[in-house]
Each structure stands twice: as structure tokens, then as C-alpha cells.
Amino acid sequence: MVKIGALVSGGGTNLQAILDAIDKGGINAEVRAVVSSKEGAYALERAKAKGIENTVIRKKDFENAGDYEKALAKYFKDRDIDLIVLAGFMVILGPDFINEFENRIINIHPALIPSFCGEGYYGLHVHEAALKAGVKVTGATVHFVTAECDAGPIILQKAVDVMDDDTPETLQRRVMEQAEWVIYPEAVKLFAEGRLEITDGIVKRR
Numbered sequence: 706m707v708k709i710g711a712l713v714s715g716g717g718t719n720l721q722a723i724l725d726a727i728d729k730g731g732i733n734a735e736v737r738a739v740v741s742s743k744e745g746a747y748a749l750e751r752a753k754a755k756g757i758e759n760t761v762i763r764k765k766d767f768e769n770a771g772d773y774e775k776a777l778a779k780y781f782k783d784r785d786i787d788l789i790v791l792a793g794f795m796v797i798l799g800p801d802f803i804n805e806f807e808n809r810i811i812n813i814h815p816a817l818i819p820s821f822c823g824e825g826y827y828g829l830h831v832h833e834a835a836l837k838a839g840v841k842v843t844g845a846t847v848h849f850v851t852a853e854c855d856a857g858p859i860i861l862q863k864a865v866d867v868m869d870d871d872t873p874e875t876l877q878r879r880v881m882e883q884a885e886w887v888i889y890p891e892a893v894k895l896f897a898e899g900r901l902e903i904t905d906g907i908v909k910r911r
């Protein structure tokens with residue numbers, strides 16, 4: 706059984722999609738701990754509703770980013786966590802956290818990487834950029850997290866059509882419904898089955 710630790714900052718719909726998929730069965734994993742970077746994040750309510758241990762660890766309560774990351778890593782290590790799932794986590798993580806969980810941290814990005822990604826591309830900004838570029842297809846990407854923002858090995862992607870009358874909000878919703886909530890649980894399942902192999906930065910599904 707793969708023990709998951711989730712990092713959240715907001716609504717937690719991706720966390721919910723993973724919890725629902727685990728409940729349905731067929732995924733050999735459990736979400737054991739949820740940590741939010743912000744108080745009041747609705748994702749914490751989702752954790753509470755499932756009786757999952759949860760807490761808030763805020764960056765501003767630490768002297769520097771390294772100390773914050775060490776505290777996060779310790780929290781998950783103390784709970785014997787195998788896989789870290791970033792589910793709408795609004796803090797960029799550095800080496801003090803990433804090196805502790807090498808190839809065991811995954812993230813979802815609401816675009817088809819390498820488009821519309823990297824620093825500054827978060828939330829509605831991603832969808833604004835896609836509409837501005839006039840792309841006709843966008844989507845979501847699940848990837849492993851490395852030191853470079855949104856540049857880790859890609860696990861799964863799913864395309865979503867862009868409509869002529871889309872606003873950033875309608876596009877965000879469609880990308881979530883049709884892509885994010887589908888491929889994030891799938892990626893967790895692949896990880897839990899030990900089917901993800903990384904060679905030279907490329908994921909092969911066994």
C-alpha cells in the first residue's frame with residue numbers, strides 16, 4: 706500500500722478526485738496526511754471529511770525556504786510517506802524538499818507541458834495565456850517534480866478542446882473536468898503499481 710502525503714493550498718478538487726478514485730477501488734494507495742500552505746484552504750475540509758490527518762505549515766513562519774522545506778519533509782518522513790502529491794500547492798519547492806523524495810513527488814499542471822508552464826504560469830494565468838496564443842487544444846500534464854519548475858519527467862497528458870467563446874474560467878473548468886480529475890488518479894495508480902520507470906528524464910510505462 707503506497708502511503709500518500711498531499712500538499713495543498715486551495716480548493717483541493719484534484720485531491721478529491723484522487724480520494725474518490727481510491728474509494729472506488731483498484732488503486733493500492735491511501736492518502737495518509739494533507740498539509741496546507743494556507744489556513745482556511747477548503748482542501749483541509751476534504752481531508753477532515755475523510756478523517757485524514759491534516760495540518761497547516763506556512764512558509765512565513767520560517768526563517769528561510771530551506772527551514773520550511775525541511776519541516777515539510779520531516780512531517781512526511783515521520784509519517785512514513787512514500788509519494789508526495791502536489792494538489793494545487795502554491796509554493797515552489799527547492800532542493801531541501803525535493804532531494805528527500807527524489808522521483809517520489811508528482812504535480813499536475815493545467816496545460817500541455819512544455820506549453821504555458823514555468824514560473825508565473827499558475828491558476829487562471831495558464832488559461833489566459835492559452836487563449837491569448839489562440840491554441841485550439843490545451844489540456845493537463847502530470848509530471849514528476851524536479852528542481853526546475855514544471856520541467857520534470859512527464860507521466861501522463863490529456864488534451865482538451867478550446868472553444869471560440871471560452872473565457873479563462875470556462876477553459877479552466879473544462880480542463881479540470883475532462884483532464885485533471887481523470888489523469889491525476891491514473892498517474893497515482895501507475896505509481897502505486899510500480900509501473901513508472903524514468904530513464905534519461907523520460908517516463909516509460911511498464
Ligand code: GRF
Pocket residue numbers: 714715716717718719720748792793794813814815828881885
Ligand atoms: C489545478 O488547476 C491544478 O492543475 C493546479 O492548481 C489547481 C488546483 O486546483 N496545479 P484544486 O486545488 O485541485 O482544486
